[in-house]
Amino acid sequence: MKGAASVHCARPGCAKPAPPALSRVELCLDHFLDEAFVRTDQALARCREGSPLTKDSLEWLLSDALATVKNLEESADEPKPEQRDRMLELLLILANLHEYVAHHSVRVEHPA
Ligand SMILES: [Zn+2]
Numbered sequence: 197m198k199g200a201a202s203v204h205c206a207r208p209g210c211a212k213p214a215p216p217a218l219s220r221v222e223l224c225l226d227h228f229l230d231e232a233f234v235r236t237d238q239a240l241a242r243c244r245e246g247s248p249l250t251k252d253s254l255e256w257l258l259s260d261a262l263a264t265v266k267n268l269e270e271s272a273d274e275p276k277p278e279q280r281d282r283m284l285e286l287l288l289i290l291a292n293l294h295e296y297v298a299h300h301s302v303r304v305e306h307p308a
Pocket of ligand 1: 205206207210211212223224225226227
């Protein structure tokens, strides 16, 4: 078991420390943002083409990712301006997705 203080990003070639809000997923801030943008893009694309979203991905985006970004905003030690911009952009995209899901009949796949 490692100590709580030394969680590092699990992406190959990346040795940046994972902030406390991301220690569970073992990602640094940059890689978390990359991942979140990819997943929100995919989810919005599926919404637009009327494909069902999986319950897991929807939950990840609308609760985990949102909570993590809020947590990061409060606890991040001085994010760089470009990281801050990306975090704000991600919050906007997540808000859009939230709206979309609330106002369109987005089909959610429930595993059988
Ligand atoms: Zn990383």
